[in-house]
Amino acid sequence: MFSKILVANRGEVALRIMRAARELGVKTVAVYSTADKDTLPVAYADEAVCIGPAPAGKSYLVMSNIIAAAVTTGCEAVHPGYGFLAENADFARACADNGLVFIGPAPECIERMGNKAAARETMTACGVPTVPGSDGVVERVEDARAFADEVGYPVLIKASAGGGGKGMREVHDPADLESAYTAAKAEAAAAFGNDDVYLEKLVLRPRHIEIQVLADDFGNHVALCERDCSIQRRHQKLLEEAPSPALDDELRAAMGEAAVKAVEAVDYRNAGTIEFLLDESGKFYFMEMNTRVQVEHPVTEQITGTDIIKEQLRIASGEPMSCADRAPFSPNGHAIEFRINAEDPANGFRPCPGTITRFDVPGGPGIRVESYVSAGSVISPFYDSMVAKLIVWGQDRDEALARGRRALDEFKIEGIATTIPFHKRVLDAEIFQRGEARTDFLEVAFGEE
Template identity: 90%
Template sequence: MFDKILVANRGEVALRIMRAARELGVKTVAVYSVADKDTLPVRYADEAVCIGPAPAGKSYLNMSNIIAAAVTTGCQAVHPGYGFLAENADFARACAENDLVFIGPSPECIERMGNKAAARETMTACGVPTVPGSDGVVERVEDARAFADRVGYPVLIKASAGGGGKGMREVHKPEELESAFTAARAEAQAAFGNGDVYLEKLVLRPRHVEIQVLADDFGNQVALCERDCSIQRRHQKLLEEAPSPALNDQLRRDMGVAAVKAVRAVDYRNAGTIEFLLDESGKFYFMEMNTRVQVEHPVTEQITGVDIIKEQLRIASGEPMSCAGQAPFSPNGHAIEFRINAEDPEHDFRPCPGNITRFDVPGGPGVRVESYIQAGSTISPFYDSMVAKLIVWGKDREEAIARGRRALAEFKIEGIATTIPFHQKVLETDIFQKGEARTDFIEVTGL
């Protein structure tokens, strides 16, 4: 196991990694921007290094400053968390060039699975079901039109290097195609520095179901059940639960087998997630792979008992994962995660940075809060608006929902608007209570 690692991130995920490391006896180094100098992760870490001014491009995306901080503090490894540089192959490569272990997959895996068009081709070749799509990148609108005419509308234009819904456009009519194609390419170029796009047949009213995977250097690959992430706004997840209310035991096994097949096809190591679309007939299709730990990993931890961050550290340090012998996994109880963001759901989820004057977290059995916030903290306009993640567990879905109601009512945040009222409304909808939410949940319910 490592003696010391650098955490190349901020906020709740930085603190989550540091706590797992401390339990393993590993010292941590925080990096921070000027805007984050007084935050909890900076105080919690054994050491802290300022890496630049508030804008992320000059701090948390500044590879040379982060590498220099790791080298000068004597770190052996770097954990990227999620976001920022977590899926940047050049950063993983720079770590290796400076004798630092990147706690994640190889640069080659990041590149191979980060390019969505190439990932589709890889999955098709290894027998994992994929949505009908174009043969690689589509460079001309004429080729996009030919594909759409062949498979039929609606179609989905997606950025090859994309994520988070950027560079993505739904096209329902032929007359919409050219403008959507141009807009998707421009947005992809602005967001990722890569304007390549590809096309897929649009699966109508799917569920978004993903499989958490782990793989080590000893030939162990495991699928840690599934998460249902169907409640989204503009392709951004708002609430996740595990297991999915849509899956039976057979479908869970089938999706787990497909996920492990995907991992083996690219010789993957460390933690990752295989994301699928599940249609109304029960067929599932590969969508993409996230080559990192995800925001919603706690719901999987709650139903499997596996500490995913600790497993990442074990795998990266050259040890076998501790949970390999426990597979196959069956879910124990039910967990729901609510993303508590500094956003105003009454005004189109407008960001609400500012000073927090009250921050009272819920407690009791089956309640977990992941946050870096305290009363007096400031939510910066420079970064993601997440304030906290509230995770509840129950012996079954009904208990988890009841516990979620109670915990949300106890969660008191003042000084800024948050998404707590939105989540309270979600729990009261018939669609959610029946476990029937699909990716059009917001549009259908009007929330």
């Protein structure tokens, strides 16, 4: 096991990684921008290094500053968390070039699976079901139109290097194709420095199901059940639960086998997520792979009894994962994660940075809160608006729902607007209570886009 690692991130995920490392006897080094000087992760770490001013482009995204911090403090490895440089193959290579272990997959895997068009081709070749799509990158709008005419509308234009819904456009009418194609390429170029796009047949009213995977250097490849991430706004997840109300044991096994097949096909190592679309007939299709730990990993931890961050550290240090002998996994109970963001759901989810004047977290059995703030903390406008993650566990879904209602009522945050009221509305929605939510949940349940 490593003796010291650097955590190349901020906020709740930085603290989550540091806590796991401390339990394994591993010292941690925090990096921080000037805006984050007084945050809890900086105080919690064994050492801390300032890497630049508040804008992420001048601090958390500056590879040379992070590498220098790791080298000068004597770290052996770097954990990227999620966001920022977590899926940046150049950063993974820079770590290796400077004698540091990147706690994640090899840069070749990041590139291969990070390019959505290339990932589709790889999955098709290894027999994992994929949505009908274009043969690689679509270079001209004329080619996009030919594909759409062949498979039929609606279609989905997606950035090859994309994520988080950027560079993505739905097209339901042939008259809108050219403008959507142009807009997707422009947004992709601005977000990722790469304007390549490809097309897929749009699966209507799917569920978004993802499979957590782990793979080590000892031939162990495991799927840790599924998460249902169907409740989204503009392709951004808002609430996740595990297991999915839509899966029975047979479908769970089939999707888990497909996820493991995907991992084996690219010789993947460490933690990752295979994301699928599940249509109304029960057929599932590969969508993409996230080559990092996910925001919603706690719900999987709660139903499998697995500490995914610790497993990442074990695998990266050259040890076998500790949970392989428990595969295949079956879900124990039910877990739901509520993303508590500094956003105003009554005003189009407008970001609400500011100073928190009250922060009272819920307690009791089956309650887990991942956060990095307290009363007096300042939510900066420079970064993601997440304040906390509330995770509830119950022996079954009904208990998890009841526990979620209680916990949301007890969670008191003042000084900023948050998404707590929105989550209460979700739990009150009959379609969610029945376990029937799909990716169009906001439109169906609340009449929102």
